[in-house]
Amino acid sequence: MSQILPVVHILSKVLMLFAFALLLPLGVSLALDDGAQLAYDEAFLVTFLCGAVLWLVSRRGKRELQTRDGFLLVVMIWAVLPVFSAIPLLVQLPEMSFTDAYFEAVSGLTATGATVMSGVDSLPPSINIWRTQMHWIGGMGVIVLVVAVLPMLGVGGRQLFKAETPTPMKDSKLTPRMAETAKGLWQVYAVITVFCMLALWAGGMSGIDAVVHGFSVMGLGGLSSHDASMAYFDSVLLEVIVMTFALISAISFSTHFMAFRTRSFLTYRHDAEIPWTLGVLAASIVGLTGYLLYKGFYLDFPEALRHAAFNTVSVATTLGFSTTDYNVWPYFAPLWMLFLSSFIASSGSTGGGIKMLRAVLLYKQLYRELIKLIHPSAEIHTKVGRQAVPNKIIYAVLAFLFVYVASIVILSFILSASGLDVFTAFTAVVAMVNNTGPGLGQVGPASNYAVLNDFQTWVCSFAMLLGRLEFFTLLVVLTPVFWRK
Secondary structure (H helix, E strand, O other), rough: OOOHHHHHHHHHHHHHHHHHHHHHHHHHHHHHHHOOHHHHHEEEEEEEEHHHHHHHHHHHOOOOOOOHHHHHHHHHHHHHHHHHHHHHHHOOOOOOOOHHHHHHHHHHHOOOOOOOOHHHOOOHHHHHHHHHHHHHHHHHHHHHHHHHOHHHHHHOOOHHHHHOOOOOOOOOOOOOOOOOHHHHHHHHHHHHHHHHHHHHHHHOOHHHHHHHHHHHHHOOOOOOOOOHHHHHHHOOHHHHHHHHHHHOOOOHHHHHHHHHHHHHHHHHHOOHHHHHHHHHHHHHHHHHHHHHOOOOOOOOOOHHHHHHHHHHHHHHHHOOOOOOHHHHHHHHHHHHHHOOOOOOOOOOOOOOOHHHHHHHHHHHHHHHHHHHHHOOOOOOOOEOEEEOOOOHHHHHHHHHHHHHHHHHHHHHHHHHHHOOOOOHHHHHHHHOOOOOOOOOOOHHOOOOOOOOOHHHHHHHHHHHHHOOOHHHHHHHHOOOHHHHO
């Protein structure tokens, strides 16, 4: 117990800090008098008091965190925060079960965008803002926020940052200090978010809708204030704005940070992931547009291009908005879009999946092995840009891919064994693990996850956390060796 107390001590401060995130929807509720004030009052008091009690209990256990503590803290934060995030939903919507409320909160904080709720058009505006504000907070990562605003915690910032962002290039330093790095990332994130909201408002959305969808787009979450998602607005201009900022959010915020800092767009030329992301997306949009026209699903080229472009970008970047029920398209099209969600987003972005950097490394390693079969004695190095990648990173990426595929297979079997049809089970797991949101079949874009029973809902909640923490961060805490002294 004494070993866990330092982690609990930090968790207590995170909870007290997180309570203040409720002040934004509370302010909106008071300004609009939407009847949800009590939900935020209770949520704030419960969250802050629980944090204060934990702080009192654990204050004598304060010490510098080690790497192992960092992993445990990250997992505890992502597992515990949804409990408190769900309180406004439980208070305002008493008919909602804790299972559904926790699922909704996990979906919000992991920026997945899956929902069990319908009739969101009639919800108090502040509730929709809270649902998507969770996207915004979780998109960049709660841990980065903690390191940015609470340097006095005595937390080993680099250990936390590495546990939160276990990408192949996670050791690269943007600034000499982690707190400065985290602050810089959040400042860039906030500035781009403001521009996104202003663009959506100028494009025709109401102020509330612009805030709601701005949070969703920047977090690549996908929850909306309308059941019909972006189809509600039926606006090409708004769809172009959403696609633009979704692509911005799918690019590494480290790259954005350096571009802002140097005040030069040349930084983007040195990002090895961007050409792959844009190239694969462009080819997919052209191919799917032609495929839908060939199959006769659309007879008009502009309409086919419009829906193919928006939904491909939305699903591939793991945003999850939709302008049409692509579940009824010929199966190849939505399956290809869901496949793209596995790798299109860049490492260091707010998107999910294995990230484009890992996919590029896997492709180049495959090419390297093919060349070595032809020229066994050749010295060939796998490079990203001009940088040679050490073999240990390639081995780590291969291990990550194995865990990624194995997790999808095992969780799909579990959902299938629980009574869900195989197609729905598989696409739901892929959507959860990639933090995409809508799956296919019974959980397609025109429906939601309310069709699942409680057991299936908890499996999906676990899958979202597993994907958001990129597997190893969560799995390492579940191994017996982690708990040995």
